[in-house]
Amino acid sequence: xxxxxxxxxYDGTIxxxxxxxxxxxxxxxxxxxxxxxxLIVTGRILSELERVAxxxxxxxxxxxxxxxxxxxxxxxxxxxxxxxxxxxLLEALIAEGVEFKAGQSVVEAxxxxxxxxxxxxRARELPHSLIFNRGRVMILGQAISKATGLREIxxxxxxxxxxxVAIGDAENDHELLRxxxxxxxxxxxxxxxxxxxxxxxxxxxxxxVAQYLLTLVNQLRIxxxxxxxxxxxxxxxxxxxxxxxxxxGRTVLVAGDxxxxxSWAVGLLCEQLILFGYSLxxxxxxxxxxxxxxxxxxxxxxxEDPLPRPRDLLRALRHGDVSVVIDLSHTPxxxxxxxxxxxxxxxxxxxxxxxxxxxxxxxxxxxFLHDDSSKEMLDLDVLSYILVSYRASSLHPNILASxxxxxxxxxxxxxxxxxxxHLCRTCAGSRSESDWLQSLGNLPIGEAAALPITTExxxxxxxxxxxxxxxxxxxHAAKYxxxxxxxxxxxxxxxxxxxxxxxxxSLRELIxxxxxxxxxxxxxxxxxxxxxxxxxxxxxxxxxxxxxxKIETEYGTEKSTDSTREISRAxxxxxxxxxxxxxxxEPPSPNKTDPL
Numbered sequence: 333x334x335x336x337x338x339x340x341x342y343d344g345t346i347x348x349x350x351x352x353x354x355x356x357x358x359x360x361x362x363x364x365x366x367x368x369x370x371l372i373v374t375g376r377i378l379s380e381l382e383r384v385a386x387x388x389x390x391x392x393x394x395x396x397x398x399x400x401x402x403x404x405x406x407x408x409x410x411x412x413x414x415x416x417x418x419x420x421l422l423e424a425l426i427a428e429g430v431e432f433k434a435g436q437s438v439v440e441a442x443x444x445x446x447x448x449x450x451x452x453x454r455a456r457e458l459p460h461s462l463i464f465n466r467g468r469v470m471i472l473g474q475a476i477s478k479a480t481g482l483r484e485i486x487x488x489x490x491x492x493x494x495x496x497v498a499i500g501d502a503e504n505d506h507e508l509l510r511x512x513x514x515x516x517x518x519x520x521x522x523x524x525x526x527x528x529x530x531x532x533x534x535x536x537x538x539x540x541v542a543q544y545l546l547t548l549v550n551q552l553r554i555x556x557x558x559x560x561x562x563x564x565x566x567x568x569x570x571x572x573x574x575x576x577x578x579x580x581g582r583t584v585l586v587a588g589d590x591x592x593x594x595s596w597a598v599g600l601l602c603e604q605l606i607l608f609g610y611s612l613x614x615x616x617x618x619x620x621x622x623x624x625x626x627x628x629x630x631x632x633x634x635x636e637d638p639l640p641r642p643r644d645l646l647r648a649l650r651h652g653d654v655s656v657v658i659d660l661s662h663t664p665x666x667x668x669x670x671x672x673x674x675x676x677x678x679x680x681x682x683x684x685x686x687x688x689x690x691x692x693x694x695x696x697x698x699x700f701l702h703d704d705s706s707k708e709m710l711d712l713d714v715l716s717y718i719l720v721s722y723r724a725s726s727l728h729p730n731i732l733a734s735x736x737x738x739x740x741x742x743x744x745x746x747x748x749x750x751x752x753x754h755l756c757r758t759c760a761g762s763r764s765e766s767d768w769l770q771s772l773g774n775l776p777i778g779e780a781a782a783l784p785i786t787t788e789x790x791x792x793x794x795x796x797x798x799x800x801x802x803x804x805x806x807x808h809a810a811k812y813x814x815x816x817x818x819x820x821x822x823x824x825x826x827x828x829x830x831x832x833x834x835x836x837x838s839l840r841e842l843i844x845x846x847x848x849x850x851x852x853x854x855x856x857x858x859x860x861x862x863x864x865x866x867x868x869x870x871x872x873x874x875x876x877x878x879x880x881x882k883i884e885t886e887y888g889t890e891k892s893t894d895s896t897r898e899i900s901r902a903x904x905x906x907x908x909x910x911x912x913x914x915x916x917x918e919p920p921s922p923n924k925t926d927p928l
Contacts (some may be wrong), residue, residue, distance in 0.1 A: 492652030
């Protein structure tokens with residue numbers, strides 16, 4: 333995964349006794365010269381940080397007051413995320429004789445005064461928390477932390493926390509490290525923070541941090557982690573133990589017979605990755621992943637609509653919280669091949685510069701990744717692909733060699749089993765090929781097996797009962813059916829050659845009018861094909877417009893039964909129509925004769 337930003341605590345991490353050393357300054361400058369964004373994330377009051385660190389233009393942005401204040405030096409942009417300290421709190425501290433410093437939001441005092449501070453907060457019922465930082469304690473609003481401030485500045489910079497390395501030393505850095513893809517605790521800091529971090533940086537001061545930063549410059553990728561703080565739950569083993577896969581750093585293959593549940597298993601992984609905040613691109617030849625659109629930040633392109641232009645697709649993928657499904661189910665095979673062969677290299681280039689998307693899923697991968705051109709289509713060094721295939725034997729040898737995780741649903745083809753077993757030749761133990769055929773060929777729907785190449789399987793073929801999916805149970809109600817249009821784009825109903833005064837401002841309103849009157853009331857509109865033209869021109873839904881135009885064309889012929897009801901049914905089917913009043917009353921009768 334691409335390393336794009338660095339979040340640094342100040343005191344105790346890169347500064348000793350308030351002073352930021354020249355070695356650290358130079359290392360930060362070297363990172364920024366490689367287009368790495370560098371952020372200071374500190375508990376200090378911003379004015380104090382400027383006093384001890386000097387001109388803050390040596391970094392790209394600052395998160396101060398433990399997340400309550402963000403500041404961009406080059407533009408002088410400042411935003412207060414927390415609330416100012418309550419006057420009642422400041423008055424009570426003065427009355428109690430507590431020495432303190434007040435910032436724009438934070439109130440800071442000596443840690444030994446924490447019991448008195450807590451009593452003041454309780455007595456005045458203030459919704460604040462105490463946050464410790466070595467020998468100091470901070471009073472802040474309950475929702476404020478270094479992580480919240482970091483997330484806000486990353487939104488402004490259009491960066492994802494999954495492309496960020498964070499380094500800290502003390503109690504108030506837990507949320508900072510947890511929120512970033514890779515969290516580093518310095519070896520001279522809090523022992524508790526060290527146990528929570530991905531990596532403990534050896535050394536005894538800021539000079540060691542400077543040296544570590546230079547190693548990050550050389551690789552420009554999120555470092556590998558000896559332990560995984562993030563994993564996705566695939567299911568449960570026969571013994572009832574959860575079976576989870578580490579999120580980062582490996583290319584995954586999901587293989588198995590057709591109709592054996594591969595897409596279900598991959599969809600399960602995708603759901604959890606999306607909810608973790610990772611950005612995905614899913615190449616979906618059969619339309620198996622469109623239900624993921626029910627999750628936040630997921631866009632579906634293609635299907636019955638035209639495929640997105642590469643430019644539009646790359647624009648969508650520039651947002652770190654956006655995932656895209658390309659539905660190729662209505663695309664001819666030759667067009668599909670050309671589209672994917674152009675798409676994958678373009679996305680690999682985008683990911684090189686932006687780090688997005690974090691993972692690329694390619695279903696029916698053998699169609700696209702079987703020949704020598706496959707090597708140019710994927711950036712296998714990134715190790716962030718999920719490939720799905722019922723014919724893994726057809727994948728290019730370089731791709732097979734890059735696999736670190738193999739999940740198999742039912743597999744009954746001896747040729748495919750031989751290939752999968754060969755992938756695990758260094759870790760497959762003494763089980764024979766017939767044993768593998770017996771194990772994999774009898775897996776029922778809803779179960780899968782992790783092969784020994786997968787670290788979590790511990791050198792065995794591990795049988796897994798897959799967990800339930802989330803998205804098939806989320807009804808994507810209404811979708812775009814209530815999208816209103818401007819006055820100039822509304823559908824204007826006519827009667828007897830004159831404007832009737834009735835308008836439709838959305839597809840829902842169109843349906844309600846069509847279902848309230850007999851088909852004869854709309855004869856002129858049907859003959860002119862006004863409905864299909866409106867749907868195409870205003871909503872850009874050319875697939876629905878084509879279906880409606882066919883109904884309009886058949887109006888007045890023997891094929892026509894009830895044209896307006898058919899149009900209504902086409903729209904309802906397309907947009908999962910849900911009438912919020914359907915439980916309260918029956919829909920209006922189509923025989924109603926009220927005039928337009």
